[in-house]
Amino acid sequence: MNEAISLIGAFSAGLLGGVHCVGMCGGIVGALSIASPGARPAARLPMLFSYNSGRLLSYGVAGGLFGALGQLSLPLQQVQLMQSVLAVVAGIMMLLLGLYIGGWSRVLRHVEIVGGYFWRLIEPLGRGLLPVRNPLQGLLLGMLWGWLPCGLVYSMLIWALASGSAINGALLLLAFGVGTLPNLLATGLFANRFVSFVQQPRMRTVAGLMLIAFGVYTLSRAVF
Template identity: 45%
Template sequence: MLGLAGAGHCLGMCGGIAIALRPSSGASRALPIYYHLGRLVSYSALGGLLGGAAAAVDLAAWTLSLRFVAAVLLVAMGLSVLRIWSGISRLEQIGAIIWRWVAPATRPLIPPRYPLQSFLLGSVWGLMPCGLIYSALTWSAATAGSSINGALLMFLFGIGTLPAMLGATLAGQSIEAFFRHPRLRQFIGISLIFAGVWTAYIAASHAEHLLMPPKASGELSPLTLDAQSPPSNHHH
């Protein structure tokens, strides 16, 4: 659902790239499939890496903090889609610093002529600075509990982005115009904000449970102590 809701943002960031990757005359029609498969593998690898790292830190406060960060990022993404507040772009600017080092690796792969080139290009492009990806990664790391689950969640996120991204590759500007319709953009923005508020609500409702230290095996509650205490002998 997060991948679907972020369709407009995906097209805003990568729509031009997706359209440009339409296979040229004489090239295999399956090249876009390999490109987007590489993108999904890149997302899954990042999800597995962060999911495993988050699970290795066995602290309830750490998990809770990740969930609140994910909630804030989702709300920020929704506000950006609604064009109310573009603060999420600052986070993308930080990611752009890393992208400057990665981008040169894409030049020998453009335009892709073979399935392997297309797959590698999609894998590298999965590292593009994107607030939506950061939101999904933070949320998956907070909820996965393992590297396998983290990879699975990010793979499903990538599946959710396929209608917009693969549609832009195959259908061009017509699908881009559809996802940029003002009413659809409003629906997507509100959906992202709702997802963020709901994530924060779930995190807050479980905060006391997650942060409460477990009772020792021999520790008794006051009610138990009262039940075990012998009755007083009033008639003496």
């Protein structure tokens, strides 16, 4: 049951964090849509699905690695204690993310800046795949995009670290990735109209408050 609740929670975090995803990745999705053949939104779907499939694949790999790291880094008798500690950290990260998306704190922005140093090593690889002309290129570019520095993803990776196994960590990140799909697919299909809607202060406030509530729930599960 705990695993099911965690997967639902990760999916919800991806869905609610869509405001942040659109802000971080909207330009990338927009560029892909321009490169996609056909003027109608439906004509862009194959490219968008290949792109996002690559992104989810990277999330699953990262989640599996962090889950395995959490499983192997401690003696068995200390695993449960460390999982509780990391669950508290994950809850705090969700609180910070809610504050960040709502525009009330920029602490996570500094975390993303640190991750940006790693991204600079990967980003040049993506330039060789532009412009994207076929789904295979979209898949490969999406796999690179999955490593874009993002406070929301980092929160999920900490959660994966506390998940207890590589499989649980991978499933957690995949559930999160699926939760981000509606917002990013809508961005690719409807471009500026959807981005403008999602980026409204009211939408950011609602998403921020819901993520804060989710962070409080995560903390309560870890503490009680």
